[in-house]
Amino acid sequence: MTDAIATIETKAGGSFARDLWNQFRAHPGGVAGLIVFVFIVAAVFLGPLIHTIDPNKIDIRAKNQGPSLAHPFGTDNLGHDMLAQVMAGGQISLAVGMTAMLLALILGTFVGVLSGYFKRIDGLLMRITDLFLALPLLPLLLVIIMLFRDTLRAAFGPETGIFILIVFVIGVTSWMHTARIVRGDVLAVKSQEFVLAAKASGMWEYRVILKHILPNVMSSIMVSATLGIASAIITESALSFLGLGFPSDFPTWGRLLYDGANFLQINPSRVLWPGLAISLTVLSVNYIGDAIRDALDPRMLKR
Amino acid sequence: MFTFTLRRLLFAVPTLLVISFIIFALLDLAPSDPLSDLPLTIPPEVRAQIREAMGLDQPFFVRYLRWLQQFFVNEPLNIFEQITGITVGTGERMRVLSWATRSPVVDLIVQRLPQTLWVVGLSYLFGVLLAIPIGVVSAYRQYSVFDQIGTFVSMVGYSVPTFFTGVLLIVIFSSWLQWFPSIYDTNLVVNDWGSFILQVKQMFLPVMVLTLYNTSQISRFVRASMLDNLHQDYVRTARAKGVKEKVVLLVHVLRNSLIPVVTVIALGVPTIFSGAIITEQIFRVNGLGQLLITAIQGADIPLVQTLTFIFAVLIVLFNLIADVLYGILDPRIRYD
Amino acid sequence: ERGSDGELKILFWQAVSTMNPYLSGGTKEVYSASMVLEPLARYDETGTLVPMLAAEIPTVENGGVAADLKSITWKLKPDLKWSDGSPVTADDAIFTWKYCTAPDGGCAQSAYYEGVTNVEAVDPSTIKVSFAEAKPYPYSAFVGAQSPIIQAAQFKDCLGPKAPECTAANFGPIGTGPFVVKEFKANDVITFEANKNYRDPAKPAFATATLKGGGDAASAARAVLETGEFDYAWNMQVEPEILATMVAAGKGKLVTAFGTQVERIDVNAFAVDPSLGDKRSTKEAGPHPALKDIAVRKALSLAIDRDIIDETGYGEAGQPTCNILPAPDIYKSTDVDWCLKQDLDAANKLLDDAGWAKGSDGIRAKDGVRLSFLYQSSTNSVRQATQALVKDMWSQIGVEVELRNIAASVFFGGDPASPDTFQKFYADVQMYTNNFDGTDPEKYMAGWMCDKIPSPANGWQGENIVRYCNEDYDKLVVELGKTSKLEERAVIAKKLNDMLTNDVAQIPLIHRGSVSSHSVTLEGVKMNAWDSELWNVADWSRKK
């Protein structure tokens, strides 16, 4: 009888993903963020099909121009078309953001889950986390470039090689927060009875982790993911800002911003567009993260 | 609690040793060279002599052990002597010397600390002080206009990189309006009203940029934590007792909400000491961040090693402090 | 009148790390020390030697230099005083020599004392410097900002390995110059005050001076040219159009001086294919498959439009050049100018004639060797702009380029383990600036001799980065070493320069000047490329 009551109250059917999407849609900031983000991604990847100027084409006669029909974002001091550069830079920045985030996420989740789940190695892993927090990024980057650049260049070509390096360095130095958060969540999830039930049914531990622990810490992981994209884009920008990072004919938003900073007064659009692109991307991604967190909030799932 | 702290402290020693070794090895491996900014006109033989004088020709382990001795024995003894005036032993011992300046690293750090504390520390403090009320009101009036705006501003605050806002602010306020200096004067001594105003002026822009960032981040934490607690049963109990709403909010909810926030704040303190590299660079505040970045660029290994190691110590220490604070603030947590 | 003009504010965007030029050879350290420490003689803005502590410049004619060129004798000005009031004597000079040559001292300027066998006091104010061999150009020890006299009394306990421990002395050396260090904050700011015992009672005009460090070139320029917060800023490596807008603000102006700096592209004589591993860029690797062809090298040089590079990256601070030895005037060759004007047609023709035919991808190749080069340089916005321009120009003659920029601390560092140093040159072409100190090019030109090629055998320590090897060239260098007459030396030096350019041992791009900016209210600045920029800071004053 009470079963009947409960059944009345449940929404008929509806898969998990659809629920999630419905929750997500209820978050105006998240929806706005998603629209902006999709727009940026589309602009960056599809834009070059419309605006076909080669980003590395030099037209020295047309340098330092303001916005015009031919160059909607103006040109830089070598006569590169800024719109083409911003789009090309966006492709790299977004790709770096995504992949570095993924790497950081995988590492962070791995460490977080292990140290949350296995009490014995918790202390050790957390101290390793401390170590990585203390590691200076720049010397690490230099060392890694020295050790692996040529091998990677030989294997993947110069561009992909340096891409892998940068992504690796950013990923390897930014997983710690994810690890800490995931660890905390795992500690909470681990003590729930369904984990015990799974263990009691004779599942291998690793299967328990994969099928029960991980999905339940997903919400923090997703939030870390969105924050991770943002911080990876900013870190890459900061690396470019400090003069490391990609080769100079490889525009990224950070490098465009850095190179443009001095030209702010002559040609404000050089700073404005990449700066805006970085800020908007990070902002939209953060809003998406917020919405995902709200949507995945167990309080929302459990009535 | 005491034994917990003690045990963690004891455990910290080997941890830190390992960290120091790894950092040292990393720096040693790094291909940058302390002599790289010397003019190319200085011939190779002279360079070799300079290297030798720096001790660079010694094997890796010798250098590491020497650094350990200098850092863990000589420097503390030196500080001890300076404080007490008692001379221990001959009083002559090798201190950790920077390669670039040939002066004791610790002195450099002590010299840089004030600027960093003023600018980065103050903005952290402001950040915390602003974030708490903002977070509280945002959570209490969830989805209100204040909350929406606050959320947006704080999102912007930590989405827009400081190297963008910083450059923008300098051009607007230093170049066009000329309200604030674009260069931080570390020699300024605050001894009267006028110099105080100057100090405030030169700190304004960097502190503002960093405060915005810190406030944004911490207020998010406060808000989330407040929201968690606002719906707890004990809040209902307090209301059912007839406690005033203000007291419910500020005593019951806030106190509980601050527990996780305090640990987040504690974990953030080490970043004050690492300085805000980019912000310091942009506003030319010659603090610890700037010291570190010049040291890294100049491959000044003793300086980088010491700075990063001190940073590591702070991280480990504040991790511990965060845990201990948690235990103190939350009576339910009892380590041991 | 001394001290009447208040405070002088100088900005060095690379901060000064020590005031002892013997412990750090960095330009910024040498310049800042020159406000305090003085040599016996130094170069003026034209590159002429002028006496400082010395009463006059010794020459063979006035008997100061021995006829056999094996010794030089300096006389001090009368009544010279250190800033602490004690007299300057020949012993201080002797001590300075001992200080810099003491074993394990790591003296950065010991090259200035190379070949010096003895420094002795003839009398308290007369110093005799003896050389092991005849020195056609004996003005090295105690000459120029790099080799000033330090006070024996202050540094007497700082010899050899103890040198770095004398922090107080290194940060606040007692000198004879117009200023005295009041406070030194390493890598940050130095505060000076006027030297009460300076030999000219009317100077310096400023009572105090601060030398602030940190930031970047553009913001330093802004602080002088736009906001007027500082009086003088050094090394304005900023894109010309930015400087132009800043100058338009009317608060300051730019000053330029041309020394011997040449921005050049090195072309590697040896093969550098990564598959060669450790043999890369050494004789064992064999000649570079493409760059061994002079037609290719010449075409590369011809294809470059140096005017555009100058205009985008250097402006007033640079001039297109084909010379690797661009100054002083008597050494400057005027014979080679074939590369000054870009000539794409000629370059293409050269390559066509040499059999480098364009492939389907537009890249030239011959016998399976593609004209595809790795082009490395240090990280620096002007260099990266130049790289981009050159890449574009070379693409127009069917040459493909991969750019790489390496952190300066690595590129110019000598870490033998690093593959990225400019000495190792694991690239087809690379770009940087080099020059020589003072005005005499002998040592500089000797840097292209066969035995100066860096290799694992000499720990990659050799000046012949381009791995040029030409017997005729070596012979000429030896001859230069034996010639003491200035005019004859000049003829030989020019010949050497022309050989290098015509053989395209490297591609000179820009004769670079040093640019600094100073406030319009600052008077007396005489930009000097041969010595410290602050060489005449005693004469600076505030415009009334």
Add this chain to the structure above:
Amino acid sequence: MVEVSVNGNAASGNGPVLSVRDLTTSFRVGGEWRSVVKDVSFDIAPKETVAIVGESGSGKSVTSLSIMRLLPANASRIEGSVKLNGRELLTLGQEDMRKVRGNDIAMIFQEPMTSLNPIFPIGKQIAEAITCHRDVSTAEANAEVLRLLDKVRIPNAKGRFGDYPHQFSGGMRQRVMIAMALASRPKLLIADEPTTALDVTIQGQILDLIKVLQEEEGMAVLFITHDMGVVAEVSDRTIVMFRGEAVETGTTDDIFNRGKHPYTRALLSAVPRLGSMGGRERPMRFPVIDIATGETKVPETEAGGVDRTKRPVLEVKNLTTRFDIHSGLFGRKSGAVHAVENVSFDLREGETLSLVGESGCGKSTTGRSITRLVEPTAGAIALDGYDVVRLDRRSLRNMRRSIQMVFQDPFASLDPRMSVGSAVMEPFVEHGLGSKAEARDKAADLLERVGLKADMMRRYPHEFSGGQRQRIAIARSLMLDPKVIVADEAVSALDVSIKAQVCNLLLDLQQSFNLAYLFISHDMAVVERVSHRVAVMYLGEIVEIGPRQAVFDNPQHPYTKKLMAAVPVPDPARRSIRRNISTDEIKSPVRPVGYQPPQRQYREVSAGHLVQV
């Protein structure tokens, strides 16, 4: 007690303390207003105890919170009228309402664990209730707090003044809550399920305490519960709520003996009554009554017996499980929790052995030791041919096919992010017992067996009620065809009627699959109903074990007797009987290093009925 008619205006001399008229409370859910309490009216006279009883979700708490106006202001709407001594509360200003709360009406909540602020000492929290309504000095307030703590029978009140909530057991915390509620001598005390989260023995203590205090203070009590036994014990009048409506109101006696509404009868029938099994040997199903018609849907029937000739499927010999406590600088062992000490029993096919005992006595640990979810310290366990204590990882996994667990919390024991279909199929798939399709067929079959529909497999746990979830958990445990099921408080968290259903289900399944149950519970009434044999645990040891009939009819050990006495009796006639239960907290099983547990002797009272001496 004064008889007050339902529509209280016929009240004698003094009117009702609280008068609720047509109370309707709605919540805004997704933009729509949904009423969860509809037209509820009742009065409470001074010194009277009125109980509201009903299933979970029937609107009991919302009713009480509406009276207190503690619902979230922007998402709820309260209509009707609530008068306190004639004063309308619903239109009162915020500040005036605040003065009513805690002062005129006080409230105790269900969850003593979370209802106290964890970071303030309890003394301070009680004092706050005083100081926010009266202008008294701190010293006076503190003196008053001590008096209150004494009053709610907290031993050593002075010493515990500065303690924090987590340092108290659940029962003690509930006493603190009561002390807090009494602080301003309210006219009305609302107790919202004050004992639901507590142990039987503690529940008895708290009920007694409330009764005593009510008499002493002379206040009216609105008592909210879903437990008819509790209702019978405490209330003068009873309101039965069903889906937001008050379906029946009357004196408790009337409700119990002459309840008319089918729902009331359904509620009553589902209440396990201690002693109702007198004379029966085998477990018996609960009757289930249809709410709509009032007819008995499932009649009471006796369950199957046990074949005593076969070998037991589970034999436990001298099982001991201890948890080491480490402390000090180097984390040396400083003691141990003796959670399970020297426990022996056996279990046959088709048999239910119940483990009973108060919270923390080691019931769960025993269950987990048997499945090796915790490592036993000593002892031998033989399960279906496996030597459990000495298994390697692989055979342990196989062993677990023979023994499955069902846990207490139906909300926590299913992964919220896994569809129930996958959840049920999972063990089968993980053990590679067959294809996905086979797993699906089997899961569908089992879901139907436990009374759910196979097409629910695609739904997620949050779309099910607690009872349904527990069925799913049971279906999952059956997926591997186990011989033994450890049901760890499997029905404790469920509503009465659902509890009955799930118990019936368990009995059915036992018969069909010949399952052996290790039934862990602290609910004596349920245990009496479902088990063949009973073991009573106290501080990690079995103090009494034997056939159910023998233990219940003839309890020997003092602790067993105490447990029996604590069970509320769903008979209003026996209301005035007081138990005189001590106010002690539960004893701690923590022992220092080197502690030697005493050798225990057992006395056989009758066949198979052993008692510790």
